[in-house]
Amino acid sequence: MSAATAVLKAEFRLFVREPYNLFWIVVFPTVLLVIFGLIPSFREPNSGLGGDRIIDVYVPVNVLLAMIMAGILALPPVLSGYREHGILRRMSTTPVRSVTLLAAQIVLHFAAALGSALLVIAIGRLAYDVALPGHLSGYLLALLLGALGALALGAAVAAVTPTTRAATVAGSVIIFPAMFLAGVWIPVQAMPDVLQRIVEYLPFGAAAQALNQAAAGGWPDWTNLGVIAAWAVALITAAVRWFRWE
C-alpha cells in the first residue's frame, strides 16, 4: 500500500468517526429539503418564480448547503486542529509530507459534499418529482466549482485561525452569510433586483445562479462561473499564502 493510500485510508476512518460532521454534511441538507417539501404551498407553482415551485428552487440551494457544511462548518476545525496538536509536525518527520494529511481531509470533505448533493437531487426527484438538472455538464461544472469555492474558503479560514476553537468560531460566523448568499432564506431568484445583482458577485450567490440556470436546462452564464472560479483562486492563494505549519 502506498503511503498516500495509507494516509487516505486512515483519514477516511477518522472522517466516519465524526457523526456530528457526517450529520451536517450528508444528512442535514436532505432532511431540510424533505421538511420544505412537506409544506403544501412549497409544492404549488409560484408566479414569483416564473411558474416554478419553491421546492424546485430549493434543490440547488440545498446542494449548495452541502458544500457549505463540508467546507465551512466541518473542514476548518480539522485542519486547524492538525496543526495545533502537532499532528502535521509529527508527520513531517517521516518521508510523507504533512500536506498529504491536509489533502486527504480536503478530498474526503469534497467527496462527502458531492455524495450529499447527489442525495439531495435524488430525494428531490423521488419524493417531490423535481426535474433532474436540464444541462447535466453545466450543472456538474457549477457544482464542482461551488464545492471548490466552499473548500477553499474553509482552507483559508483554517489558515488564519490558530486553534480548533478559533476555527470553529470563525466557521460558525461565516456560515450564516454564506447560507444567505446560497439562498437558504430567500432563493436568489426571489431576491430584489439590486440585491440579486450584488449577490451574484459573491461566491455562493454566483454558484446558486449558475446551478439554477443549468437546472433549467441552459449552459450557466460564464460571468457566474467566472466569479466562482475567481473566488476559488483568490481563496486558495490566501490559504496557501497564510497557512502556518506550526
Added chain:
Amino acid sequence: MRAGTARGDPRSMPIIEVSGLRKAYGGRPVVDGVAFTVEEGEIFGILGPNGAGKTTTVECIEGLREPDAGAVRVAGLDPRADRNALTRILGVQLQESELQEKLTVREALELYSACYPNPVGWRELAERLGLTGRLTARFGKLSGGQKQRLFIALALIGNPRVVVLDELTTGLDPRARRDTWTLIEEVRDSGVTVLLVTHFMEEAQRLCDRIAVIKRGRVAALDTPAGLIRHSAGGTVISFAPSRPLADGDLAGLPEARTLERRNGRLTIHGTDTTAGAVISLLARHQITPHQLRVTDATLDDAFLELTEDREN
C-alpha cells in the same frame, strides 16, 4: 532494529556533526554556538536545565528548524536541503506532539509503517513496547505512559539509522522506564545511533556513552558520564563525624581536596581517592575516630549541578 548492520568499530565515524549552531527567537539567542559530533552506534545524551536550548538543537538536527548560523550534518545530509533523504534514516520522538484523537494504536502503527520504504514489523514493536493489549484503543483514550510508548514505537518503526528521543521516559512509571532503557540499549546494540535529550540523571548515567551538557545555548561540558563526574568538584565524597575537632591547618593540607564543609559536627570533603587516603592517615595520626564514615562516588547529579550552576560573573 537494523538487521544485518556490521558494527565494526562503532566509535570510528561521526554520524551527526553540529558546528557553530545558532538560533535566536525574537532577537533572544536560544542556541548560541553549539558544536558536537556523535559517533555511529553510540547513545549520545544532551543534558541541560530548562530553556538551555536542548530541544531547539535537536529540532535543527531533525530539520524542523532552520538554523540562523552554523552547520548540521546527519549521515552527510543537510537536514533542511536533503529533508526527504533525511526522513528515511532518522526516527524522531518529539517532546510535544499528538496524534489524531480517534486513531487507534493499531491504525497509527500501520499508518506510520506505510510512511517508510523499509519499516520494521509493527507487531513485534508493539509487543516489545507492551502495546499489544491496547491495539484497538484510540489515541485519546491512552494514558500518558501508553502515548509515550506509542511515540517511541513510531520513532523506531521506519528502521532508522539514527533515532532522536526528546524526553524519552517522561510520564513513564519506574517499571516502564527500566524496560524502555533496556529497549534503547538493544536498539543501540543493533547499530542504531541514539540521540537522547533527558532530564533524568539516572537515565543519562545508565544509557549514555557520552553526554553534552548544554547551558544557555552553549556546550558547557562534553564527556563520558564517568568523565563528567571525575572532572567535577568532588569525584569522591568523604564524610564523617570526628570524635574531636580537627585543626584547620591539618585539613588545609589535604591533597586534591576541593571543597570542605562543616555542618552539625559533620565534616564533608569533596576530593579524589588520594584525598580519601590522606584523610584516613590524618585521622589515624591524631587518633581521631571517624563516626559514620562514608566514602562515596559523586553522582552525575552532583556534576550536573556544578556544571550548570549560575555563578556570579
